[in-house]
Amino acid sequence: MSDMFLEIIELDDGQIALRRADSNDEPIMRISFSDDVREQLDEECIDVAKVMLTAGIHMISDLNVKGVVDPDDAAEGDSDLTDVEALSEDTPRIIH
Template structure:
């Protein structure tokens, strides 16, 4: 399997995004900060976004490992049943 090289970029609209370095496809993940948070964090918002994106990458990796370990289970079927409404996470 080939390695996937990722890069963190700032989009024209101010969002911080993670994308494949070798592709012009849509970003894999995006982070958007409100204007008040941007003012509070100043230049630190890039560092906060990096930590958030890194956590997302680790979570996806863990889910992929779990799916591989439970191959043949209903893991993929569970993903298809996700409601289109946003989830509330407490």
């Protein structure tokens, strides 16, 4: 398998995004901070986004190695899983 080189960019709308370095395609992941958070973080905003994107990359890698958990196989009472079918499209998914 060939290596995928990624780059972190700031989009025109202020979002921080991760995309393939060899492409101008749609970003793989985006992070958007509210104006209040941007003001609080000041120049640290990019560093926080880098940590968040790195965590996302590691999580995707782990899922690819382990395979995706089938909700039917999950243990009852697993607080990390949400019943997606019970949510409407307009309701944000809550992850604990």
